[in-house]
Amino acid sequence: MFVRPLFTARKPLSQQQPMLKSAVRMIRTFKQEEQPRLRINSLAPNFTAQTTQGKLNFHDYLGDSWGVLFSHPADFTPVCTTELGAFAQLKPEFEKRNVKLIGLSAEEVDKHQKWIKDIEEISSLDKFAFPIVGDADREVAFLYDMVDEEGFKNLSKGVVATIRSVYVIDPAKKVRLIITYPASVGRNSSEVLRVIDALQKGDAKGVVTPINWQPGEDVIIPPTVSDADAKKKFGDFTTVKPYLRYTKA
Incomplete structure (x- = not known):
């Protein structure tokens, strides 16, 4: 049975390179x-x-x-x-x-x-x-x-x-x-923007954002911040539960 060689010596190297690249791709093993x-x-x-x-x-x-x-x-x-x-x-x-x-x-x-x-x-x-x-x-x-x-x-x-x-x-x-x-x-490109707004707000202010948060809406004070420290840092805030406190951003 005759098997055609992948490359021949008569082809210049510049013409062989694309074929070489393709051959390498075929045998690449991802582990x-x-x-x-x-x-x-x-x-x-x-x-x-x-x-x-x-x-x-x-x-x-x-x-x-x-x-x-x-x-x-x-x-x-x-x-x-x-x-x-x-x-x-x-x-x-x-x-x-x-x-x-x-x-x-x-x-x-x-x-x-x-x-x-x-x-x-x-x-x-x-x-x-x-x-x-x-x-x-x-x-x-x-x-x-x-x-x-x-x-x-x-x-x-x-x-x-x-x-x-x-x-x-x-x-x-x-x-x-x-x-x-x-x-x-x-994908939802607006959601990617919203997430970036929330991440940047959290990094800048030390807060977290609630469900469906949009810029300008109230944010949440993390439970790790005491009421006394929250008062110093954020001023007024609303306590819904001891672990759920809202404040202006």
């Missing part, structure tokens, strides 16, 4: 025991990758800002197209909060550039203005533990539907929020 375990307050893993705005070091890109990293399994997918457009429309609101956006999709950057044209058209954007990481090798998806059990089995090949995570990262590079969505459910 669960080697995967980082991200939790709230874990240090956000750093990485360097090609993006739609050039090569980027993640921590350097964030600098002293907050960050939102959100991922997608593939380009030209319907739900993800609407999500990237929505985040791009809200970019000025994120900037007001000192937050940088960065997307990720498990395909090559060249394809991202073509996809961006559709995103701009569908969401009526003049210009899509934040980077999208090219993660065709799924290295960042692995680093950030983005997939479910079935997806992990396919991480080396094919589309993995659950590369659909959101990470809110603070200026100390700590992970403050992790949400992973199924393929069928679109």
Whole structure:
């Protein structure tokens, strides 16, 4: 039986490299025991990758800002197209909060550039203005533990539907929020903004926020703060239960 060789000596190295890269991808083995375990307050893993705005070091890109990293399994997918457009429309609101956006999709950057044209058209954007990481090798998806059990089995090949995570990262590079969505459910960009408002309010004032909290509404004094200290720090407050006290933010 004749077996066609993968490469021939007659091809120059420059033509062999894309094939070599593809071959390496096919044999990449991801092991669960080697995967980082991200939790709230874990240090956000750093990485360097090609993006739609050039090569980027993640921590350097964030600098002293907050960050939102959100991922997608593939380009030209319907739900993800609407999500990237929505985040791009809200970019000025994120900037007001000192937050940088960065997307990720498990395909090559060249394809991202073509996809961006559709995103701009569908969401009526003049210009899509934040980077999208090219993660065709799924290295960042692995680093950030983005997939479910079935997806992990396919991480080396094919589309993995659950590369659909959101990470809110603070200026100390700590992970403050992790949400992973199924393929069928679109994200809520306004909720990501609300969470950032709540986290920043809590960090600045030493408070926590109740269910469905929105900026301007009352906040909760943590039970670890005594009534006497709460009076000094917050002034007036309302006691509903000894452990549930509301005050103005």
